[in-house]
Amino acid sequence: MKALWWLLRLVLFFLVLSFSLRNTQAIVLEVVPGYVMQSPLIIVLLLTFVAGVAVTWLAMLPSIIRARRLSAGSDAQTNTDNKNNTNDNGI
DSSP: OHHHHHHHHHHHHHHHHHHHHHOOOEEEEEEETTEEEEEEHHHHHHHHHHHHHHHHHHHHHHHHHHHHHHHHHHHHHHHHHHHHHHHTTOO
């Protein structure tokens, strides 16, 4: 099973590498009126992907923090309940 995952990763790597090598032509990107930037297409695609991941992660950050707080609170509650249960045995 591990070999199959490595084979899948290898195939995916070569697909991405092939895509990258075929998209090296320069494109003109007008960021702000009057400011023109020229860059390879693959770099623009990579930066756009990274920016999307960053924005998504930042948008999910409050939910992640809230879930961790709730999890930490429930762990503390579980530990307290376990201590109380051991004392209730009458021993």
